[in-house]
Amino acid sequence: MSTDGFQYFLELFFSGLTRGSIYALIALGYTMVYGIIGLINFAHGEVYMIAAFVGLTAAGACSIMGLGTISILIIALMAAMIWAAAYGYTIEKVAYSPLRGSSRLAPLISAIGMSIFLREYVILVQTADFVSFPSLIFEIADFKFLGGYIQPTEMLITLVSVVVMVTLFLFMGYSKSGKAMRAIEQDQEMARLLGVNVDKVISLTFMTGSALAAVGAILISSHIGQINYNIGFIVGIKAFTAAVLGGIGSIPGAALGGLILGLTESFATGYVSSDYEDVFAFSLLVLILILRPAGLLGTSTQEKV
Amino acid sequence: MKLSPFLLKNFKFTLLLLAGLILGLGLTSCEKKKGASSNEANTPASEPIIIGVAGAHSGDLAPYGLPPKHTVAIAAAELNKAGGVLGRQIKIIAQDDVCKPGIATDVASKLISQGVIAVIGHICSGATNAALSVYRGAKIPVISPSATSPELTLEGQNPYFFRTIPHDAAQAIVQADFIVKHLKAKRVVVVHDKGDYGKGLATLVKKELESKGVEILLFEGVTPGAVDYSALIRKIAQANPDVVAFGGYHPEGSKIVTQARKRDIKAAFISGDGLKDPSFIKIGGKFVEGYYVTSPADISTLAMTIKVNEQLKAKGQEAGNFGLQAHAAFTALIKAIETSKSTKPEDIKTALMQNKVATTLGEISFDKNGDVVGSGFSVYQVEDSKFKQLAW
Numbered sequence: 001m002s003t004d005g006f007q008y009f010l011e012l013f014f015s016g017l018t019r020g021s022i023y024a025l026i027a028l029g030y031t032m033v034y035g036i037i038g039l040i041n042f043a044h045g046e047v048y049m050i051a052a053f054v055g056l057t058a059a060g061a062c063s064i065m066g067l068g069t070i071s072i073l074i075i076a077l078m079a080a081m082i083w084a085a086a087y088g089y090t091i092e093k094v095a096y097s098p099l100r101g102s103s104r105l106a107p108l109i110s111a112i113g114m115s116i117f118l119r120e121y122v123i124l125v126q127t128a129d130f131v132s133f134p135s136l137i138f139e140i141a142d143f144k145f146l147g148g149y150i151q152p153t154e155m156l157i158t159l160v161s162v163v164v165m166v167t168l169f170l171f172m173g174y175s176k177s178g179k180a181m182r183a184i185e186q187d188q189e190m191a192r193l194l195g196v197n198v199d200k201v202i203s204l205t206f207m208t209g210s211a212l213a214a215v216g217a218i219l220i221s222s223h224i225g226q227i228n229y230n231i232g233f234i235v236g237i238k239a240f241t242a243a244v245l246g247g248i249g250s251i252p253g254a255a256l257g258g259l260i261l262g263l264t265e266s267f268a269t270g271y272v273s274s275d276y277e278d279v280f281a282f283s284l285l286v287l288i289l290i291l292r293p294a295g296l297l298g299t300s301t302q303e304k305v
Numbered sequence: 306m307k308l309s310p311f312l313l314k315n316f317k318f319t320l321l322l323l324a325g326l327i328l329g330l331g332l333t334s335c336e337k338k339k340g341a342s343s344n345e346a347n348t349p350a351s352e353p354i355i356i357g358v359a360g361a362h363s364g365d366l367a368p369y370g371l372p373p374k375h376t377v378a379i380a381a382a383e384l385n386k387a388g389g390v391l392g393r394q395i396k397i398i399a400q401d402d403v404c405k406p407g408i409a410t411d412v413a414s415k416l417i418s419q420g421v422i423a424v425i426g427h428i429c430s431g432a433t434n435a436a437l438s439v440y441r442g443a444k445i446p447v448i449s450p451s452a453t454s455p456e457l458t459l460e461g462q463n464p465y466f467f468r469t470i471p472h473d474a475a476q477a478i479v480q481a482d483f484i485v486k487h488l489k490a491k492r493v494v495v496v497h498d499k500g501d502y503g504k505g506l507a508t509l510v511k512k513e514l515e516s517k518g519v520e521i522l523l524f525e526g527v528t529p530g531a532v533d534y535s536a537l538i539r540k541i542a543q544a545n546p547d548v549v550a551f552g553g554y555h556p557e558g559s560k561i562v563t564q565a566r567k568r569d570i571k572a573a574f575i576s577g578d579g580l581k582d583p584s585f586i587k588i589g590g591k592f593v594e595g596y597y598v599t600s601p602a603d604i605s606t607l608a609m610t611i612k613v614n615e616q617l618k619a620k621g622q623e624a625g626n627f628g629l630q631a632h633a634a635f636t637a638l639i640k641a642i643e644t645s646k647s648t649k650p651e652d653i654k655t656a657l658m659q660n661k662v663a664t665t666l667g668e669i670s671f672d673k674n675g676d677v678v679g680s681g682f683s684v685y686q687v688e689d690s691k692f693k694q695l696a697w
Contacts, residue, residue: 008543015535022532130556132588151567154535224533225563226556226588234530269536275499275526277536 011149012270013263018154018223020262021161025216026239027246027254028168029209035185035249036205037100042111043091044213045236046118047084049229051214052133052221053126055080059134073136073222080214087118088210089203097199122229129228136222153223164215165255168208172251177204185249238281245285247298256296260284353396354389354648356381356638357416358631359409359426359436360451362401370428373450373631374399375622376613377425380635383616390639391646402427406435413439421445422648425634428627430454437463444650446657448638450630458674465654467671469630469637469664471681476577477509479682480550480599485517487684487697488573488597490547492520496537496561498553499526506577507552514550522546529557538564541572551576555585563592573597578682586690593687602667602683603694604629610665633664633680637671 026048033041058079062072095110137153172178180201183191192198216235221227238261246257261281268280288296358377360370381395389395398419402409409432416424417439423446427433433452440447441463449457449468457466484490493514497507504526511521522544527534538561541549549565549572551558558580565574575597586593604610613632617624641656642648661670666680685692 008539011539012536015533015539018535019532129584130559130588132590149568151535220532224560225590225592226560228556230530234528235532238532266536269525270540273525274528274534274537274540277531278528 007149008270012266014150014154014158015270016263016266017259018157018262019266020242020259021158022216022220022235022258023239023242023261024255024258025161025164026213026235027243027258028165028251029213030240030243031246031248031251031254032181032205032209034243035251036181036202037096038104039096039107040111040240041091041096041206041209042108042236043095043114043118044209045232045239046115047087047091047210047232048213048217048235049227049232050087050118050122051080051084051210051217052227052231053122054083055136055214055218055221056131056133056227059136063134069136073218076136077215077218080218081211084210084214084217085207088206092203092206097202119229119232126229130226131228133221133225133227135225136218151223153219157219157223160215160219164212168212168251171208177201181205241281241285244295245288247292247295250295250297250299253295253297260296351393353394354391354642355396355398355419355421356635357419357421357424357426358397358399359402359412359416359424360428361404361432362399364403366404366429368625369451369627370401370404372617372623372625372628373425373428375617375620376624376628376632377635379613379616379620380632384639390642391648395639402432402436404429404432406431409433409436410439412436417443417445422642422650423448423638423653425450425631425638427452430457433457437466440465446638446650446653448634448657450634451627458676461674463675465650467634467637467657467675467677469633469666469669469677469680470627471677474509474513475676476599476682477506477513479684480510480575480577481513481517481519483597483599483684483697484514484548484550484575485519488548488575490519490573492522492544492546493548493550494523494525494541494544494546494572495521496523496525496527496541496549496551496553498529498557500529500553502577502579503551503553505552506579507550510550510552527553527557527561529553534561534564535568537561538568538570541565542568542570546572548573548575550574552579554579555582555588558596559585559589559593562596563589566592575599575684581685581692586687586692589687590690594690596687597695598685598687598692599682600685600692602681604666604680607665607667609663613665629665630680633662633666633669636664637662637669 029044030041033039055076059072059076062075091114095114096107099107099110137156172181180196183196184198184201188198242257242261243254245261246253264284265277265281268277358374360373361367362370362374378397381397384390385394398416398421400412400416402412409427413436424440425448427436427449428451430452433449434457437447444465446465451470452468453470453473455472455474457463458472484493495507495511497503511524515521523540525537527537551561551574558576562574578600581598581600610629614624637657640660640662641653644660645652645656658671661668669677669679672678684695684697686695
């Protein structure tokens with residue numbers, strides 16, 4: 001019985017890890033944009049949704065050409081990332097860039113407007129129905145891992161997320177663009193004076209965040225097997241919650257917040273009831289924000305006047 | 306038309322002529338009546354049999370009430386043309402209750418005073434319930450084509466009430482029956498989508514299963530649109546049920562069954578009519594093969610139904626949601642009068658419960674509560690990417 005109990009625990013842990021990785025990938029987009037320009041990009045969930053549709057189209061085109069599973073996955077992933085990055089760039093240029101320097105509420109409203117626009121756009125040009133998403137990840141039976149059954153897709157989702165996040169940390173820490181991003185985060189004016197092209201770096205941030213969301217979108221859509229125009233909504237809210245949980249603006253915080261949220265939901269479902277999944281997740285959020293108002297890894301900065 | 310100059314000039318004569326004609330007509334009709342009443346001694350009365358049709362014929366809910374009125378009118382006209390029943394013609398009196406309980410009781414009193422022997426109606430459950438209190442006193446058989454509130458028949462306080470539509474809990478009862486009798490399940494997991502329809506159905510199924518002694522291992526709600534359901538799937542795998550009953554709509558249904566099959570859960574899946582949508586199969590693909598779905602039986606291919614639909618179409622009318630149920634109610638009523646050779650409430654009631662009648666809903670009968678048997682929910686199974694109706 002105890003080994004049984006441990007196996008169940010482990011399986012719930014894998015579920016939480018998978019879900020958490022997806023939350024983390026999307027939370028990174030929220031937190032990077034917030035860190036650099038102090039704006040919540042409400043259209044981020046919609047970029048995730050559009051990336052899923054692009055992946056679907058690309059995968060469809062590839063399978064008509066008769067490519068193998070792995071090449072389809074890679075091509076769909078690349079196409080979705082590039083397309084999502086282009087959307088991120090355009091959204092920033094259309095909805096946020098013209099409002100830079102205005103009141104904080106104006107870009108918030110244009111972000112919500114952008115989100116509604118993108119959703120309606122997909123309804124019009126694609127469909128309002130659910131469409132099936134092909135399984136892009138080779139299908140082999142579940143296998144035992146550390147004594148609990150895990151699905152290969154779940155393992156791949158976790159692995160890819162870890163690789164992507166490590167790459168991002170390296171990029172932020174050591175590349176020139178990453179350093180420029182951190183510089184702008186600290187002091188935009190000073191960075192500009194020192195020769196950093198602020199507009200370009202902000203665009204780059206949007207593009208990176210959107211590409212990360214695309215990775216999450218392709219992985220989870222392939223796992224679930226269906227998408228529609230509304231999939232970005234709940235995911236967006238959960239990822240935003242994860243970003244706040246970890247401390248918005250902090251990149252390790254987003255990753256940690258995503259994992260904690262995913263695991264909490266999974267264990268709440270497994271040991272209590274799936275009815276209370278969201279109750280537990282958001283109670284935890286409230287609890288953490290009471291104890292650490294800036295989030296787990298966030299630093300509270302004082303507004304300079 | 307020009308009157309002839311002669312008639313115009315002799316105005317008095319014209320009046321006399323008219324009076325004579327009218328009197329003559331009256332005499333002949335009197336004579337006819339006399340003949341008819343003398344007939345009465347041998348065979349049952351040949352005065353028309355009066356049947357009431359009550360429901361919302363105006364107002365917001367008229368789209369529910371008018372089709373029953375139309376189909377009954379068509380059925381009655383056809384029957385009269387063919388010679389009526391027991392040698393008597395049928396006369397339909399339609400009354401509008403606007404689906405309001407207060408008006409429904411007035412309508413009921415009015416119909417009784419006009420001498421109806423039975424009523425087809427009322428349409429809304431609330432109005433029907435109110436009207437039944439009046440009909441009960443007068444022992445008038447009432448057949449509703451559309452009132453689905455379970456209380457109307459379950460409490461047994463309306464011995465003269467019947468309906469040709471299954472009540473709200475019928476789908477849950479069919480599901481539970483199927484799970485117990487056909488799938489022979491002992492351990493069941495019930496999942497729902499927290500919505501009105503899904504949770505409502507799931508709760509009823511759970512109640513029915515428990516009353517049949519089935520063990521409910523889990524009763525869980527999921528959030529529609531959540532990223533994935535793998536934690537719940539693992540919980541189901543851990544519980545190891547024979548059957549998973551899901552209350553909700555097709556997007557969540559296909560997601561859950563897909564993940565469950567990938568996780569190698571072998572349990573049978575069953576759901577309500579919320580899943581009987583082509584896109585369920587389109588999206589679920591091979592993972593939804595073998596999925597059971599309860600849904601109203603397909604009656605569009607019955608010859609009688611096709612005929613009634615054509616008759617309605619010729620008049621520019623439609624069967625709507627309850628038109629065919631009303632037609633079936635009329636057919637069952639006439640058959641009851643015919644077989645019992647009587648228009649007395651007790652005889653009609655007994656005959657209604659004994660007869661099996663071919664109607665626009667297929668072959669139907671009524672159980673001891675007055676609920677329809679043989680119409681309503683069927684079980685379908687996904688087979689080769691199609692919903693196939695099961696006979697069980």
